[in-house]
Amino acid sequence: METWELLSKIIFLFVILAITLVVAMYSTYAERKVAAFMQDRLGPNRAGPYGLLQPLADGLKMFMKEEIIPTMANRTLFILGPSIAMTTALLTGVVIPWGGNLTIAGHVISLQVADLNIGILYIFAMVSIGVYGIMLGGWASNNKYALLGSVRAASQMISYELAMGMAIIALVLTTGTLSLKEIVDQQQGWHWNIFYQPLGFLIFLVCAFAETNRAPFDLPECETELIGGYHTEYSSMKLGFYLFAEYINMFISAAVIATLYFGGYNFPFLNRLPLDANVLTILGSVVFFLKIFFLIFLFMWIRWTLPRFRYDQLMNLGWKGFIPISIANIMVTGVVIYFKELFF
Amino acid sequence: MTFLFYLLAAVAILSALMVVFSRSPINSVIFLIICFLSIAGHYILLNAQFLAVVHIIVYTGAIMVLFLFVIMLLNLNTSNEPHKSQLTRITAVITGGLLLLVLIAATKDAVLIQAKNPADYNIGLVKQIGQTLFKQFLLPFEISSVLFISAMVGAVMLGKKDSKKN
Numbered sequence: 001m002e003t004w005e006l007l008s009k010i011i012f013l014f015v016i017l018a019i020t021l022v023v024a025m026y027s028t029y030a031e032r033k034v035a036a037f038m039q040d041r042l043g044p045n046r047a048g049p050y051g052l053l054q055p056l057a058d059g060l061k062m063f064m065k066e067e068i069i070p071t072m073a074n075r076t077l078f079i080l081g082p083s084i085a086m087t088t089a090l091l092t093g094v095v096i097p098w099g100g101n102l103t104i105a106g107h108v109i110s111l112q113v114a115d116l117n118i119g120i121l122y123i124f125a126m127v128s129i130g131v132y133g134i135m136l137g138g139w140a141s142n143n144k145y146a147l148l149g150s151v152r153a154a155s156q157m158i159s160y161e162l163a164m165g166m167a168i169i170a171l172v173l174t175t176g177t178l179s180l181k182e183i184v185d186q187q188q189g190w191h192w193n194i195f196y197q198p199l200g201f202l203i204f205l206v207c208a209f210a211e212t213n214r215a216p217f218d219l220p221e222c223e224t225e226l227i228g229g230y231h232t233e234y235s236s237m238k239l240g241f242y243l244f245a246e247y248i249n250m251f252i253s254a255a256v257i258a259t260l261y262f263g264g265y266n267f268p269f270l271n272r273l274p275l276d277a278n279v280l281t282i283l284g285s286v287v288f289f290l291k292i293f294f295l296i297f298l299f300m301w302i303r304w305t306l307p308r309f310r311y312d313q314l315m316n317l318g319w320k321g322f323i324p325i326s327i328a329n330i331m332v333t334g335v336v337i338y339f340k341e342l343f344f
Numbered sequence: 345m346t347f348l349f350y351l352l353a354a355v356a357i358l359s360a361l362m363v364v365f366s367r368s369p370i371n372s373v374i375f376l377i378i379c380f381l382s383i384a385g386h387y388i389l390l391n392a393q394f395l396a397v398v399h400i401i402v403y404t405g406a407i408m409v410l411f412l413f414v415i416m417l418l419n420l421n422t423s424n425e426p427h428k429s430q431l432t433r434i435t436a437v438i439t440g441g442l443l444l445l446v447l448i449a450a451t452k453d454a455v456l457i458q459a460k461n462p463a464d465y466n467i468g469l470v471k472q473i474g475q476t477l478f479k480q481f482l483l484p485f486e487i488s489s490v491l492f493i494s495a496m497v498g499a500v501m502l503g504k505k506d507s508k509k510n
Binding site: 074077116117118121122124125127128129131132135136139147150151154155158161178 | 374377393394398400401404405406409413416469
């Protein structure tokens, strides 16, 4: 790898990191504004114009709070918990193709940090490691509510990972590749995977809600039963890390859904516009981010519309609802592909 | 690359030792997770990305979560660890020694296998593994999947039996 390529990758990595953090930061603001809109309120409007500085104020508050580690807690694991949650949340953005290729001074720069040929599986692996952050944090707090919250989180994430994996298998059957870049490139024009895998998309979306612990699947932190769930004992920036990791996960899940099912940075008539290739690439990235923002809005919309599940309902939905449906989806997809290859 | 190999190997061996030596089961589980991650790193060094990721998903993401889950539910700690009698210790030492003996006997006459395609760096990628599994080793692959299904059905049956008794 040449020096300029390495350098461009490193710069791009930091840009992605910054974008992820800023989007996650302003998701907290958007969430409160959306909630306010849904409930016919005004929402935060004191800090700055339209309350735009509210996330900064929140962050400052988190930093200034007293840091408390319970006496009976396991100190190492107590600190390790939020760190793992934050790290795995940030690691996922590496394989997402944020745009096409830019050509600057003769050098082609790909707007994707790493084009792994197992991109989907990498995201899946990071999600499955992310469970440890919640589990270890909840256990190390030495608090029964935290423990219950983390046990709930772990069983919920394991259950929904299965259905999610099977939705991905059906998608891989249609695309024939595990690389996210190739999946996006196949979806040019209107060939979005949502039209080929509508059921798979639905399963993936619901499982993404469950994996990010968002309402109606927020039982791990169910306030009415468990105080705060796994982060009951946390304060200061360690609590901030947990809350922030949730928003980063939401952003990344929205990006993954947009990549897998909504054509990523493709949009219809992309190739017919009489524009420079670089401009088209940037336009594609802008469209990609618009798709992501819409999906983030969808996450919030559902959170403020639907009530929380009961825990047995959640388990029934996962094991008796989604897993059989996703297996059926795989079978139907396989049969259709087989006959398509046989006859056409 | 060599430096990375030695680093990963050192981490793997040290964490594997810590699994055995640490007193608290939770710490053992965490060291086992680190051990698995470093083994996944070895796979990446061999350019076997698929194996590495599947290793992380299956071992780190599923099996170890279940381990941790059980330990958390039973709340196993050093404080309430059942005291082991002298007899158990002696038995454990003898069994471990015998296992070591068997392992040494088995590896004593081992010969270094020559790699089939030493220059093929694509051997660990999805396509190659899929071709090998579904062409060369189709029957063993399918039989092992039947084995897994039978284990799953067995586990469900065992679980059902218990609930009826209550």
